[in-house]
Amino acid sequence: MNAPWLSEVAWQRTIAHEDKTFRWGRIGLDYVGEWLGLLLLRLDANGEMKTVMGAPDASQATFEKITHGEGAAFARFIRGKVSLHASAVEIDGAAMVLVGESGAGKSTVAFWLCASHGAALLADDIAGLDLAGDRVFVDPLERALWLDDGDGAKRPRAMRVAERSVGIGGLVHMGFNDRLSEPELRVLRGASSVKRVLDAALRFDVGSTTWTSEFEVSTALAASAPVWDLERPTSATPGQIAELVASLAQSAPLRESDSRTIGKSFG
Amino acid sequence: MKAIAQVSRDDHFAIPSHVRCRQLDDELVFVDLEAGEYYSLNAVGAKIWQGLSQGETPAQIVAALEREYEEAAEVLLKDCLGVVSELLERRLIHKVSSNK
Numbered sequence: 001m002n003a004p005w006l007s008e009v010a011w012q013r014t015i016a017h018e019d020k021t022f023r024w025g026r027i028g029l030d031y032v033g034e035w036l037g038l039l040l041l042r043l044d045a046n047g048e049m050k051t052v053m054g055a056p057d058a059s060q061a062t063f064e065k066i067t068h069g070e071g072a073a074f075a076r077f078i079r080g081k082v083s084l085h086a087s088a089v090e091i092d093g094a095a096m097v098l099v100g101e102s103g104a105g106k107s108t109v110a111f112w113l114c115a116s117h118g119a120a121l122l123a124d125d126i127a128g129l130d131l132a133g134d135r136v137f138v139d140p141l142e143r144a145l146w147l148d149d150g151d152g153a154k155r156p157r158a159m160r161v162a163e164r165s166v167g168i169g170g171l172v173h174m175g176f177n178d179r180l181s182e183p184e185l186r187v188l189r190g191a192s193s194v195k196r197v198l199d200a201a202l203r204f205d206v207g208s209t210t211w212t213s214e215f216e217v218s219t220a221l222a223a224s225a226p227v228w229d230l231e232r233p234t235s236a237t238p239g240q241i242a243e244l245v246a247s248l249a250q251s252a253p254l255r256e257s258d259s260r261t262i263g264k265s266f267g
Numbered sequence: 268m269k270a271i272a273q274v275s276r277d278d279h280f281a282i283p284s285h286v287r288c289r290q291l292d293d294e295l296v297f298v299d300l301e302a303g304e305y306y307s308l309n310a311v312g313a314k315i316w317q318g319l320s321q322g323e324t325p326a327q328i329v330a331a332l333e334r335e336y337e338e339a340a341e342v343l344l345k346d347c348l349g350v351v352s353e354l355l356e357r358r359l360i361h362k363v364s365s366n367k
Contacts, residue, residue: 095353189294190294190307191291191294191307194305204305211298211300212287213301214303219289219291219296222291
């Protein structure tokens with residue numbers, strides 16, 4: 001990439017993760033984040049975007065994905081906001097957040113929730129969280145789900161996107177366990193539920209900017225919404241898992257529709 | 268070998284400003300904001316923490332625990348001093364005074 005100021009950047013840290021290499025640095029008070037060969041961002045000291053440049057070889061779809069995903073998470077991190085490596089959908093007025101290792105099937109289950117259960121997309125890979133009072137909301141960041149059609153290459157699939165931030169109704173940690181014959185669900189409590197949130201939190205090694213909000217968000221989420229571990233055998237279909245997650249959303253205690261009803265009864 | 272912080276039953280402690288905590292169910296989750304590290308305490312540990320944060324000495328905390336748990340006072344005191352010592356080593360509390 002050929003930003004005229006690129007040679008002046010004092011690079012601080014390079015992080016290689018999966019198929020991408022990210023580095024960040026400072027130029028004066030500004031922050032610069034670069035996903036090598038994909039995207040270059042320049043942000044002011046408050047995390048407000050000043051420059052967004054796609055690499056000449058990067059496709060428009062890839063540019064969009066990084067800009068609205070990891071790029072947005074980097075800017076949020078500078079602003080002291082928390083983002084999770086997670087898929088998320090709005091279903092029945094509640095945000096269901098899916099976390100787990102890469103390959104755990106988060107995007108695929110999110111797709112089935114959108115396609116078969118009327119859910120709207122909040123996040124494919126990066127979920128931006130915000131705290132309002134003691135409740136945690138997911139901000140809609142990403143606009144497409146990237147799915148593998150069976151040939152190993154992920155391609156974007158446009159989905160109906162949630163139009164506003166949605167209160168979290170539950171967080172599900174997904175994993176595989178072939179010793180099981182059926183999917184198994186376990187409710188986590190206390191520190192175990194906070195750990196599931198923290199394990200998914202994105203940290204860019206830019207210092208302590210998010211540690212206070214990370215603590216507030218993770219503990220508020222654990223206190224206000226159920227956190228589950230969902231293990232399933234590889235034979236369980238994404239449709240089955242989506243059905244299960246949809247049923248959890250139905251039982252979520254913090255559905256938006258509920259809070260509206262309460263508001264009306266007092267209005 | 269790991270050094271064990273010296274604490275006595277009559278010491279007073281305080282929670283430093285870089286430590287934040289929250290009770291979740293019967294556990295306590297807390298973070299060291301300088302290091303970005305998280306910790307948790309079980310129900311008994313949470314009671315010890317709460318006592319320390321209210322200015323109680325380990326002896327006073329143990330007196331309260333004795334009323335709640337069927338355990339010998341010396342066992343409770345040993346456990347309490349162990350927790351306090353570890354919190355001190357990790358800079359999650361600091362000693363403010365000793366009555367002795």
